Amino acid sequence: MASSRKPSPDGRARTAEETRERLLAAAVAEFGAKGYAGARTACIAARAGVNQQLISYHFGGKQGLLDELRRRREKIQATIVPPGASFAGRIRAYLDATFDRPDWARFVAWQALGDCPFADAEEERLRAEQQREKTVAAVAEARRRQENGEVRAGTDPAFALLAAYAITLAPVTMPQLVEDVLGGDPLSPETRRILRTQLVRLLTDEQTEEDE
The missing domain is CATH 1.10.357 (Tetracycline Repressor; domain 2)
Known part of the structure; x- marks a missing residue:
């Protein structure tokens, strides 16, 4: 019989962070391939292998993804x-x-x-x-x-x-x-x-x- 235990708070946090990272990786690939104007949230979600609604949940939409990628890029630039x-x-x-x-x-x-x-x-x-x-x-x-x-x-x-x-x-x-x-x-x-x-x-x- 399968366990009915709910994930621990730490487990849920790890899952949420993993989802965010997958979405960000998918977003930079999609924006890189098509630009912001040409990118679609459905395609980003498909690349990440998650439900499209999670983009709104974690980032508030496509603009939120872009804003977070900008912040990431600034951190990357500082270490190159x-x-x-x-x-x-x-x-x-x-x-x-x-x-x-x-x-x-x-x-x-x-x-x-x-x-x-x-x-x-x-x-x-x-x-x-x-x-x-x-x-x-x-x-x-x-x-x-x-x-x-x-x-x-x-x-x-x-x-x-x-x-x-x-x-x-x-x-x-x-x-x-x-x-x-x-x-x-x-x-x-x-x-x-x-x-x-x-x-x-x-x-x-x-x-x-x-x-x-």
């Missing part, structure tokens, strides 16, 4: 680059993040296209202003690193930063082009190796793995 990394080290770290978490990279690309709306217009304005400030600071940091010899002399540091961003995201934003140009799976280990090596050679004077 190792402390004290050189400009070349930062390139490798961000490139590895794209290959290790392609769904998140696609999600970032959709955000850059303005597809992920904020529920509050004032919050959206403040976030956009913060992002501009971060970008200006990143360009200033690239200039400082060039003065320290980390960015190839004669290369505009702002261009170096833009090229690093663009090529780092290329395997998820332009997968067919990457495959045609390099002749292989855009997210394969070989493509990762090529991009890691060539980006560092292009933008810095640091010795690459193949040069050693």
Whole structure:
């Protein structure tokens, strides 16, 4: 005879947390594949293997999922680059993040296209202003690193930063082009190796793995 015992409070909490995590993983995959506008909660629930109503229960709807993913992304961003990394080290770290978490990279690309709306217009304005400030600071940091010899002399540091961003995201934003140009799976280990090596050679004077 099957046990009729109810789950303990701890068991229910674990189940709820597991459901939330499955929904978030499904949401980042769905948003990454279709963007926020194209994503459907029914498809997110199907990916997660749960009832669609649980999205409203745990997050209040699709916007709530998006807001939580934004918070998660900020935490992830803070851990991508190792402390004290050189400009070349930062390139490798961000490139590895794209290959290790392609769904998140696609999600970032959709955000850059303005597809992920904020529920509050004032919050959206403040976030956009913060992002501009971060970008200006990143360009200033690239200039400082060039003065320290980390960015190839004669290369505009702002261009170096833009090229690093663009090529780092290329395997998820332009997968067919990457495959045609390099002749292989855009997210394969070989493509990762090529991009890691060539980006560092292009933008810095640091010795690459193949040069050693």
